[in-house]
Amino acid sequence: MAQKHGPWTIQETSQKYENSFINVREDQVLQPDGKPGMYTTVKMKAGVAILPIDSEGTVYLTRQFRYALGKESIEVVCGALEENEPALDAAKREVQEELGITADEWIELGFFDLDTSIVHCPVYLFLAKQLTFQEAHQEGTETIEKLQIPLNAALQKVMDNAITHGPSCVLILKAGNTLSSGD
Structure with missing residues (x-):
């Protein structure tokens, strides 16, 4: 199910890597201009x-x-x-x-x-x-x-x-x- 994320729309999310310190996620998105794209984010411990x-x-x-x-x-x-x-x-x-x-x-x-x-x-x-x-x-x-x-x-x-x-x-x-x- 699509989810709004500011001006972006996340269509699908997949976990690419995770350990106790880092999490790498790849999102299939609709960019703010409406074109499809991919956005990768890294979440680390605070x-x-x-x-x-x-x-x-x-x-x-x-x-x-x-x-x-x-x-x-x-x-x-x-x-x-x-x-x-x-x-x-x-x-x-x-x-x-x-x-x-x-x-x-x-x-x-x-x-x-x-x-x-x-x-x-x-x-x-x-x-x-x-x-x-x-x-x-x-x-x-x-x-x-x-x-x-x-x-x-x-x-x-x-x-x-x-x-x-x-x-x-x-x-x-x-x-x-x-x-x-x-x-």
Whole structure:
């Protein structure tokens, strides 16, 4: 049965691939111009991105090998939400697992959509303050190096393309804007 989807009409849907993190779907559609077509979408688990910052203005980032890129990447702490897990709980879990950090103050900086054309994956952004450091508990797939740099240096790395990971770029820029405006 045909289903309206904004100006599109979905005539048929087929699941092309699915695992615990990703779902690839192919829809046979009527395009907004009325012509038949196909649209493929990817749905990923929602995610969190966390930028811990201490009272001196030092931020704590990760450097890790990223399989898909085939090279190391400098990033904020990121991770996926478990089913029915609140975003803040996931943020607290991820920053403790990856860097061994807990925080007494959490500032929500909104969310963004990873890619609005074919990917559905909201990423919730957090600034973590009033930090305490403990032992990290990284997953077996992670080889994470903790980097400590001033926020201004992180902002410059975004502008110089030394940090290219999308959620990291957005969060670092939002954090810089939020902290410079005194919010």
